Amino acid sequence: MNDTTQLPPLPDRLSTDPRSPHHVAAVFEHDVGIRFNGKERQDVTEYCISEGWIKVPAGKTLDRKGQPMLIKLKGTVEAFYL
Numbered sequence: 001m002n003d004t005t006q007l008p009p010l011p012d013r014l015s016t017d018p019r020s021p022h023h024v025a026a027v028f029e030h031d032v033g034i035r036f037n038g039k040e041r042q043d044v045t046e047y048c049i050s051e052g053w054i055k056v057p058a059g060k061t062l063d064r065k066g067q068p069m070l071i072k073l074k075g076t077v078e079a080f081y082l
Contacts, residue, residue, distance in 0.1 A: 010079045015046040017067075022046065031082035037075040045070060049077050 008026045015022040034044040036054050046055040054077055057068040
């Protein structure tokens with residue numbers, strides 16, 4: 001069932017926001033996991049492996065367009081299919 005030959009390759013930078021130029025819908029047809037500094041994170045909205053950062057929501061705060069405010073955390077990022 002976890003046959004990686006059928007899965008699209010994970011990009012270096014990926015966003016869950018469909019309005020973003022870094023959103024790849026084909027990747028989200030499968031479950032994607034993010035490991036940040038050795039721990040799995042469930043709240044990642046965007047990541048960049050080569051630059052070593054993730055963006056996560058900052059609590060319940062929203063911006064003026066109603067989208068969650070994001071915090072950029074720097075560290076070691078790994079993306080994988082579940």
